[in-house]
Amino acid sequence: MKYPYTQQFRQNLVEWFHREQRNLPWRHTKDPYKIWVSEVMLQQTRVDTVIPYYQRFIDKYPTLESLAGADEEELLKMWEGLGYYSRARNLQAGVREVVEKYGGTVPNNRHDLQKLKGVGPYTAGAILSIAYNLPEHAVDGNVMRVLSRVLHITEDISLPRTRKIFEKAVDELIHPDYPGDFNQALMDLGAMICTPVSPKCLLCPVREYCLGFMEGDADQLPIKTKKTKSKNEYYDVYIAVNDGKILFERRPSEGLLANMWQFPMMPKKQPSENTWEPFELKYNVTITKVLEENFVEQKHVFSHLTWNMSCHLIEISENGPFPDSVQFVTLKEMEALPLPVPMAKIMNILNRYIFHSPE
DNA sequence: AATGCGGGGCA
DNA sequence: TGCCCAGCATT
Numbered sequence: 154m155k156y157p158y159t160q161q162f163r164q165n166l167v168e169w170f171h172r173e174q175r176n177l178p179w180r181h182t183k184d185p186y187k188i189w190v191s192e193v194m195l196q197q198t199r200v201d202t203v204i205p206y207y208q209r210f211i212d213k214y215p216t217l218e219s220l221a222g223a224d225e226e227e228l229l230k231m232w233e234g235l236g237y238y239s240r241a242r243n244l245q246a247g248v249r250e251v252v253e254k255y256g257g258t259v260p261n262n263r264h265d266l267q268k269l270k271g272v273g274p275y276t277a278g279a280i281l282s283i284a285y286n287l288p289e290h291a292v293d294g295n296v297m298r299v300l301s302r303v304l305h306i307t308e309d310i311s312l313p314r315t316r317k318i319f320e321k322a323v324d325e326l327i328h329p330d331y332p333g334d335f336n337q338a339l340m341d342l343g344a345m346i347c348t349p350v351s352p353k354c355l356l357c358p359v360r361e362y363c364l365g366f367m368e369g370d371a372d373q374l375p376i377k378t379k380k381t382k383s384k385n386e387y388y389d390v391y392i393a394v395n396d397g398k399i400l401f402e403r404r405p406s407e408g409l410l411a412n413m414w415q416f417p418m419m420p421k422k423q424p425s426e427n428t429w430e431p432f433e434l435k436y437n438v439t440i441t442k443v444l445e446e447n448f449v450e451q452k453h454v455f456s457h458l459t460w461n462m463s464c465h466l467i468e469i470s471e472n473g474p475f476p477d478s479v480q481f482v483t484l485k486e487m488e489a490l491p492l493p494v495p496m497a498k499i500m501n502i503l504n505r506y507i508f509h510s511p512e
Numbered sequence: 513a514a515t516g517c518g519g520g521g522c523a
Numbered sequence: 524t525g526c527c528c529a530g531c532a533t534t
Contacts, residue, residue, distance in 0.1 A: 237517055238517085271532085273530060454519085
């Protein structure tokens, strides 16, 4: 059966949005570049988290060209703490492509946009509808939740193919006069009213057009089956000092936390495994003094794995050349390097209890 | 289709 | 603790 409330739904939704929309920094511009930046930052990331990052990022890289010319390590530093760091590199690659191939003008069609690095179906639709006011779908988890309830769609949203059902639904529902506002209204509704748990149906502006509310099972939707499995990993982390400098290494250019910096880490199969000698061999150093053995056990949870880190403060001497990507840095130099959060946590502990201790 | 990829907020 | 969040690239 065809959804019978298309006209009322889109009109009430957009009117509600015009009254109640959130005041967000990227809503004061129609610059496709800035919309693009905001949408990439918002991938799998909460609005409140993104806001300060977006402000600083646009201050530093106000134009497409300025980002295209940015130093990659500096760029990663701007992204530090935001997560999914390949987004930053892909964004810059995409921006460079726009400068070279499109003369600095962000494409205004889905075909060209989706060929840009880091731009998928959602981000392309968001840019097209918000910056260019084109009637294009922008389906993310938020939209799937809202529309699964409004249209009572019971397909499993953890299956990739299900997204197409929602794209088709948006194609029919989208407000032809206010496509950008319509898409953003779905987001705001999902964030403020149609929340994952305890949706506030009694405050909802489109309650009377919501099939899920009529059925009384809106809060049971969407259907999502896939579970996340996580595994434990164990490491010894060595804060190795020599003459006021600290041994540091850059992670590989691909994979987890690519190109970010860290204290040397030795993986362990078992928490009890001893890695002191393998550490000396791998880094070409000799441990001359153990200052604090296991001064903290630091745990860090990623979405797909957990790091369990035993941290040791030691003094070392250098025997031969370091492996590539390993070097001594001063505390000052370290501040300019992009650190993943687990390393920043350890750094904070060091600053509070070791380096700045009154003794 | 399945998996890898961060980090924080929340019940 | 487990789930969720303005997803995308890779295989």
